[in-house]
Amino acid sequence: MDTQVDCELMEEIKEALQNNDLLLVAETIQKCLDKLNNTPLNIAITGGSGSGKSTFVNVLRGIDNRDKERAAPTGVVETTSEVTSYPHPNYPNVTLWDLPGIGTTTFPADKYLEHVGFDKFDFFIIISVDRFRENDVKLAQEIQKMGKKFYFVRSKIDNNLRDEERSQRKFNEETTLAQIRENCIKGLQKLGIETPQVFLLSSFDLHLYDFRLLEETLERELPALKRNVLLLALPSVSLEIINKKKEALQANIKYYAILSAVVGGVPVPGISSAVDIGMIAGVVTQYKVVFGLDIPSLERLAQTTRVPLDDLRAVMISPLAAKKITPDLVMKELQHRDMSVMAAEEVSRCIPILGIPAAMGLSFISTYRVLSTFLDMLADDAERVFKKALGLNTSV
Incomplete structure (x- = not known):
């Protein structure tokens, strides 16, 4: 836990102890525990059709795509037409929101954020299966204007690596990943994002590639209590x-x-x-x-x-x-x-x-x-x- 938050919570408990009121102390501690365990966290996931955003929503919640009752629907065509919430099965205060891709709606970037209810989200993850497009960049720029964080995720990297391995005589996974990452970054820079954060992931192999980097980045940039909630909820x-x-x-x-x-x-x-x-x-x-x-x-x-x-x-x-x-x-x-x-x-x-x-x-x-x-x-x-x-x- 963040040292500053820990000190603040302990200071509240110390003040209650100084009053020598055991009931007040118990109530203060319970309030502190509620802060630690029940702070809400809302994560927005968006991307084009077939980008794998629904699968990413499912895997962060520990839900298999085949779970008909609780899984976000997946497919090669756009399956999300409206903003859909998916609470974490073990942490109801953590909600992942599957958003329609900006290119699949009739709303421009600024109106899109209003349409999906921008204010409630703590950060945005913008997913693409190949290159990021102009609409992705427009959305990121609008998010930035409103003072919130966004992260670009290049999905289905396992498929790209398999394709490259079949087509290259001297295949090197590390070199291929570096090339994909560099291409994504340069493409986003050409479209107007100065220092894009791009993470290469496979939802079916979340322990590989850049998921640890994404987790560390979120841990560094989220407020302390929300960081704690995210960490405990992650698979x-x-x-x-x-x-x-x-x-x-x-x-x-x-x-x-x-x-x-x-x-x-x-x-x-x-x-x-x-x-x-x-x-x-x-x-x-x-x-x-x-x-x-x-x-x-x-x-x-x-x-x-x-x-x-x-x-x-x-x-x-x-x-x-x-x-x-x-x-x-x-x-x-x-x-x-x-x-x-x-x-x-x-x-x-x-x-x-x-x-x-x-x-x-x-x-x-x-x-x-x-x-x-x-x-x-x-x-x-x-x-x-x-x-x-x-x-x-x-x-x-």
Whole structure:
């Protein structure tokens, strides 16, 4: 998470703690967590007919094109005639918008933005299957005038590489990619875009080519909270993204630990442990979704990669990954680990005057330690699943 945002959230919590009002502290922490988890993100995807924009919408949501109920319709002809929203299946605050190609509507560039509802979008991705055209540039220039970001994506690069390999005696993938990128950039510069950002992608091989560069660019240019939301919602298509997700989730553990400490200040034996176990179960469930280890996400991954679901599940070592997360499962896992801190927390409540502050401190430590351990376990499983899905060596 962005350091400045983290400091701002912690300052809010600090002010509430200084008021010595535990209810206010709990409300402040919950507000901070809502900011982290529910900030809206609206991504506009546009391009000409057959450019692959609907497939790109689907793959960012982890949805197979063949999913008739939830997938954006795809085809070699224009399938998008109106602005269509596609919420992320796991993050309803993240919405991808499939926009009609500007060349397929009767609206000029400036009227087009008004037609599609420009204001609600955080950034635009303009997709082309070959070269970018005048209409794409006009749209980009209008977006720029209104102070928002746009990115050019050259899609279906895997097809281009196959064609080039068949036609060249001495084929070099890196050289071919550099030539395609340079041609796109020069073409856009001739049409009036001074420093175009062009990313070469294949929606069916998102772990290859420029997707990591696109992710890093968005991470750099989005506001901090929206950057965090995007990262957690992205499919885990690289070990780098999995590691970044882990770092983002690790940075948030302190908020749950502080909330645990607040509950630890309630002078009722047993209540802190019960609340902590329930909260931990909820947070770990979120971890599974973020890493794509929940059953619906694994089923979608199995469908898109053609790797059997049982094979993906077989490489997961953590019992947390293999089962539905419940308070009973969390308690069972904790019984196999060091429970001394949690036990000491309950004992400290019986100590006059200093007992409650001590219990709060121990509650913070135990929750932080448990969530960090569970996060490590699930992140390792996410790496194993990723490698299995790609047919790589699954040792971590």
